[in-house]
Amino acid sequence: MALDTLDYSVMVALALAILVYFGKDKIWPGDDGTSAGFVANVSAGGHSRDLIETLNKNNKNCIIFYGSQTGTAEDYASKLSKELGSRFGLKSMTVDFADYDFDNFAEISEDVLCFFLMATYGEGEPTDNAIEFFNFLDNEADTLSTLRFSVFGLGNSTYEFYNAIGKKANERLQELGAERFSAYGEGDDGLGTMDEDFLSWKDSVIDSLKNNLNFEEHEAVYQPSLNLIESVHSIDDAVVSHGEPNSAYVSNSVDLSKGPFDHAHPFLSKVVKTQELFNSKTRSCVHAEFDLSGTNLRYSTGDHLAIWPSNANENIEKFLEAFDLYDKTDNVFELKAADSTVAIPFHTPITYGAVVRHHLEISGDVSRQFLLSIAQFAPDEETKKEALRLGNSKELFATEIHEKCYNMADALLKISDGKPWNNVPFEFIVESVPHLQARYYSISSSSLSEKTAIHVTAVVESEKIGNQLVTGVVTNLLKNIEIEQNNKTDKPTVTYDLKGPRNKFSNYKLPVHVRRSTFKLPSNPSTPIICIGPGTGIAPFRGFIREKVSQIKINNATIGKIMLFYGCRSEDEDYLYKDEWPSYAQALGSQFEMNVAFSRKDPKNKEYVQHKLLENAEQINSLLNDGAFIYVCGDASKMARDVQSTLTKIIAKGRNISDEKSAELIRSFKTQNKFQEDVW
Ligand code: FMN
Numbered sequence: 001m002a003l004d005t006l007d008y009s010v011m012v013a014l015a016l017a018i019l020v021y022f023g024k025d026k027i028w029p030g031d032d033g034t035s036a037g038f039v040a041n042v043s044a045g046g047h048s049r050d051l052i053e054t055l056n057k058n059n060k061n062c063i064i065f066y067g068s069q070t071g072t073a074e075d076y077a078s079k080l081s082k083e084l085g086s087r088f089g090l091k092s093m094t095v096d097f098a099d100y101d102f103d104n105f106a107e108i109s110e111d112v113l114c115f116f117l118m119a120t121y122g123e124g125e126p127t128d129n130a131i132e133f134f135n136f137l138d139n140e141a142d143t144l145s146t147l148r149f150s151v152f153g154l155g156n157s158t159y160e161f162y163n164a165i166g167k168k169a170n171e172r173l174q175e176l177g178a179e180r181f182s183a184y185g186e187g188d189d190g191l192g193t194m195d196e197d198f199l200s201w202k203d204s205v206i207d208s209l210k211n212n213l214n215f216e217e218h219e220a221v222y223q224p225s226l227n228l229i230e231s232v233h234s235i236d237d238a239v240v241s242h243g244e245p246n247s248a249y250v251s252n253s254v255d256l257s258k259g260p261f262d263h264a265h266p267f268l269s270k271v272v273k274t275q276e277l278f279n280s281k282t283r284s285c286v287h288a289e290f291d292l293s294g295t296n297l298r299y300s301t302g303d304h305l306a307i308w309p310s311n312a313n314e315n316i317e318k319f320l321e322a323f324d325l326y327d328k329t330d331n332v333f334e335l336k337a338a339d340s341t342v343a344i345p346f347h348t349p350i351t352y353g354a355v356v357r358h359h360l361e362i363s364g365d366v367s368r369q370f371l372l373s374i375a376q377f378a379p380d381e382e383t384k385k386e387a388l389r390l391g392n393s394k395e396l397f398a399t400e401i402h403e404k405c406y407n408m409a410d411a412l413l414k415i416s417d418g419k420p421w422n423n424v425p426f427e428f429i430v431e432s433v434p435h436l437q438a439r440y441y442s443i444s445s446s447s448l449s450e451k452t453a454i455h456v457t458a459v460v461e462s463e464k465i466g467n468q469l470v471t472g473v474v475t476n477l478l479k480n481i482e483i484e485q486n487n488k489t490d491k492p493t494v495t496y497d498l499k500g501p502r503n504k505f506s507n508y509k510l511p512v513h514v515r516r517s518t519f520k521l522p523s524n525p526s527t528p529i530i531c532i533g534p535g536t537g538i539a540p541f542r543g544f545i546r547e548k549v550s551q552i553k554i555n556n557a558t559i560g561k562i563m564l565f566y567g568c569r570s571e572d573e574d575y576l577y578k579d580e581w582p583s584y585a586q587a588l589g590s591q592f593e594m595n596v597a598f599s600r601k602d603p604k605n606k607e608y609v610q611h612k613l614l615e616n617a618e619q620i621n622s623l624l625n626d627g628a629f630i631y632v633c634g635d636a637s638k639m640a641r642d643v644q645s646t647l648t649k650i651i652a653k654g655r656n657i658s659d660e661k662s663a664e665l666i667r668s669f670k671t672q673n674k675f676q677e678d679v680w
Contacts, residue, residue, distance in 0.1 A: 069127040079373075088209060122518065147176075228427045235332055243501040274485050284459070309477060331352055378415075457538070566595070
C-alpha cells in the first residue's frame with residue numbers, strides 16, 4: 001500500500017501517511033515506542049526524566065505536550081512554542097510524553113501554562129508516545145488542582161472515533177480538577193482543514209492570554225532555540241554527517257546489522273528486486289523486495305515497513321535556489337541547543353546540503369503559519385508585505401497558494417517574484433521546516449513464506465496540478481531504483497542520489513524499520529476470512545494469501561474459506577499481481593474465491609468492490625455466521641466508508657435486523673478484532 005505523500009500536509013492527512021495504522025505493540029524489547037516525530041533522532045538534550053526538575057532547572061513557565069505519531073502534533077508544538085516565546089516572552093518547552101515520568105505531574109504549579117496537542121489513532125487510541133500518559137491519567141493521577149491547560153485534538157472525521165483522544169484528554173484533565181484557561185479545539189484531516197483549525201484554536205488561545213490572563217504582547221522577534229556554529233571541520237572529516245540516518249551510521253560505532261531497529265535507528269536493507277506492475281504509459285506501481293538476510297530484523301504478516309526517504313534532486317535544487325544556499329552546500333556546521341529541553345534534530349557536524357537532502361520535508365506544501373513567521377526575513381519590504389497579505393488571509397492563501405499546490409520553495413519564489421530569500425537564518429529553517437519522516441507501507445509478503453524478505457507494493461505518486469509537478473518522495477525513489485536496477489531507458493519524473501551519504505546506500509540500499517500493526521490473520525487458520533482491498537489495498541492481502549498457501553504447504557494446516565474482493569480499472573492496465581493469483585487459487589483449491597471489480601470495463605456501468613460484495617451477500621452472511629473475520633484495506637475517506645455501509649446493509653438483510661442494529665454489530669466486531677481496517 002502506498003503511503004507516500006504528495007506533499008507534507010497530504011502526507012499527514014493520509015499519512016502518512018497517509019497511511020497505515022501504527023500498532024502500539026513493540027517489535028523489539030527495548031523499543032521505547034516514542035513518536036516518529038520531528039526530532040526523533042536524538043533524545044532531548046540530556047535532561048532528566050523528572051519533569052519538574054527539568055522545568056525548574058531551565059526556568060520554564062509553559063509546557064507544550066504532544067502526542068504524535070507522524071509528526072504533525074510535534075510540528076505544531078514546536079511552532080506554538082516559538083510563537084508564545086516571541087509574542088509573549090513565555091519560556092516554553094515542548095514535551096514528548098515518552099521522555100518523562102509522571103509521578104510528580106501533579107506538582108506542576110498554576111504559574112505554568114500547559115498545552116496538550118493530541119492526535120488520535122486506530123480505534124480512538126492514543127499515539128505510542130502518549131500511552132503511558134493516559135495510563136497515568138486513568139489509573140494513577142489523583143488530583144491536578146494546580147494544572148492550567150488547553151487541549152487541541154488532531155484527528156480525521158472519516159474515522160469512527162473522531163478526535164477521541166483530544167476529547168478524552170480535555171475531559172479527563174477537567175475531571176481531575178485541572179483548570180481549562182482556553183477552549184478545547186480540534187482539527188480535521190478528513191476535511192483537509194487541520195492547519196486552519198489549528199490556527200483558529202491558536203488565535204483563541206492568544207485571545208485568552210491577552211484578555212483573560214492579562215499577558216502583554218510585544219513585537220514578535222525570532223529567538224532561536226538552536227544556535228548554529230560554522231564548524232572547524234571540513235566535509236571530508238569522518239565525524240561530519242553527509243546525511244547518514246543517525247550518529248551510529250556516521251561513526252559505525254555499533255554493529256549496524258543488529259537491532260533494535262525503530263524510528264530512530266533503521267536497518268540499511270538492500271532492495272534485491274524491483275518490478276513494474278502496471279501496464280500503462282502514465283501510471284506506475286512498483287513491487288520492491290527488501291533483503292533481511294544477515295540481520296535480526298523480523299516482521300510478521302500484516303506489519304508495515306517504514307522507508308526512510310531522501311529528497312529528489314529537482315526539489316533540492318529549487319530549495320537551494322529559494323534560500324540562496326548553493327554556495328554553502330558543502331559547508332559544515334554544528335548546532336548547540338539553547339537549553340537542555342531542546343533536542344538537536346540530527347547528527348552534527350553536518351553539511352548544509354545533507355540537511356536539505358536527508359532531513360527536511362521540502363516537497364510538501366507551505367503552511368499559512370510558515371508564511372507569517374518567515375515574512376520577517378523577506379528579502380525586501382514588498383515581499384514582506386506580500387507574504388503577510390497572503391499569510392493573514394485564509395481565503396487568499398487558499399486560492400493563491402494552497403490550491404496551486406506550491407511547495408515551499410515555489411511559494412516563496414512566487415511571493416518574492418524570483419528573488420532568493422537570502423536573509424533567512426539556517427537555524428530558522430531547521431526549526432521551522434518540518435523534518436522528513438519515514439513513509440509506511442503495508443507489507444505484501446508473508447513472514448511464513450518469506451522469512452528474510454519484505455515485499456512492498458507502491459503506486460508512484462506523480463501529478464501535474466496546474467503548472468506544479470507534485471511527486472511522492474519514496475514512491476519516486478523506488479521507481480528510480482526500478483528503472484536503474486532493470487536497466488530500463490525510461491526517464492524518471494524526478495531523480496535521486498541513489499548512492500546515499502558516502503556511497504552507503506549504493507547497490508540499492510535504503511534505511512528501513514518495521515512497525516508492528518494490529519492487522520492480523522485469525523490465530524486459527526480454519527477461521528474464514530473476507531478481505532476487501534481495491535487498488536494498492538491488495539498489498540497486505542497478497543501477504544495473507546501467501547501465508548495461507550504456506551500454512552498448507554509448511555504446516556499442513558486445514559484452512560478456512562477465503563473471500564478476496566479486489567478492484568482496479570481494467571484487466572490489462574492495473575490488475576496487480578495478475579500472474580500470481582492463478583497459482584494461489586490452485587494451491588488453496590475451493591477454499592479460495594477471488595472477486596474482481598473493473599471500474600473502467602463498462603464506462604456506463606462502473607463496478608466497484610461494494611457491488612461485488614452485494615452480489616455475494618448470501619455467502620458473506622453465511623461466512624459471518626461461521627465466525628468469519630473481515631479485513632478492509634485502502635482509501636479511508638470513500639472506499640472504506642462505502643464498504644462499511646454496504647456490509648451494514650448486507651448484514652441487516654441477512655439477519656433481518658435494522659441498519660442501526662447492524663451498524664452496532666459491526667462496531668462490536670471491531671472491538672473484538674473481527675473487523676480490522678488498514679486504511680489511510
Ligand atoms: N483520527 C481520528 O480522529 N480517529 C482515528 O481513529 C484515527 N485513526 C487514524 C489511523 C491512521 C492509520 C492514520 C494515518 C490516521 C488516523 N487518524 C485518526 C488521523 C490522525 O489523528 C491525524 O492524521 C493526525 O493529524 C496525526 O497526527 P500526528 O502526525 O501528530 O501523528
